[in-house]
Amino acid sequence: MSRFPRWYGANPLHLLVLICSLAVTGYACVRLFAQRPVEVAIWLVGAAVLHDLILLPLYSLADLSARSVLRHRARHMPTPAWINYLRVPSFLSGVLLLVWFPLIFRLPGPYRGATGLTDAIYIGRWLAVTAILFGLSALLFALKLGRIHRQAPGGEAQPPRAPRQPSSTG
Template sequence: MARFVRWYGSGPLHLLVLIASFALTGYAMVRLFAVRPLEVAVWFVGAAVLHDLILLPLYSLADLSALSVLRHRPADGPALPWINHLRVPAFLSGLLLLVWFPLVFRLAVPYPGDTGLSDSVYLGRWLAITGLLFAGSAVVFALRLRRFRRARRTGGSRSRPGRGGTR
């Protein structure tokens, strides 16, 4: 087993899950390309271009900005990995916006009739969900900070400083 882990880099369960995910992706691709090959190809190329040329630089810039602004904190503070408490809700909020942007920005004409809702409710709901995501992340960070400080006072440290934290 150690030889396999050294050769592959992870356990056999990881390899099995990876093979299963590739098989599922291959099955989905075959099914999609059988129905609408041109539309699927255009969608994949468009998604790759949108992600690599527009979205990746934007969220890399946002991440670097958050790191540079929040890096200037007192040196005596705890070294908890705080950045993921910003990244996760921002990612989830962005993903929700990406999926529902026609409704959020009132660009979808047929949906109000299909859903029975006015198109004026989606922006407020997306903002409310975004606020709840960041508030929940702040509560989790506050609880982790409290636990870290309590462990530091008693002498034992449960947290591993530096992992995913400041650079």
């Protein structure tokens, strides 16, 4: 068993989870293709084209722009990997927008009957959730930054300063 991680590259639990996820994905594909094969194939090709030709260049450009704008900092001060504190809330907000865009942008559809709510509330709620995500991310970044700056340059935490003792030769 000690040779398995060297041969496979990870522990056996990783392989088991990978096989289970592939089995679930295969089952879903078989069920979907059995009912609507043409629509599923069009959706998969469209999703790949949309992601690779439109979305990937857009969020790569956004990431590059954020790095170039925010790269100016004091060189002597250590900082955590700040870009992830922008990437995670941006990703989560984007996924929410992708899932709920018909309701957020008030597109016509059968959604009102399904939810029982008017479509006027979704944009405000999405913006509120996005603001909360970025606020929590900023708070976590500030806490991480504070913890880093409390540490000494060598990486060890600085002990609290002892009060000065009066000298006896005075």
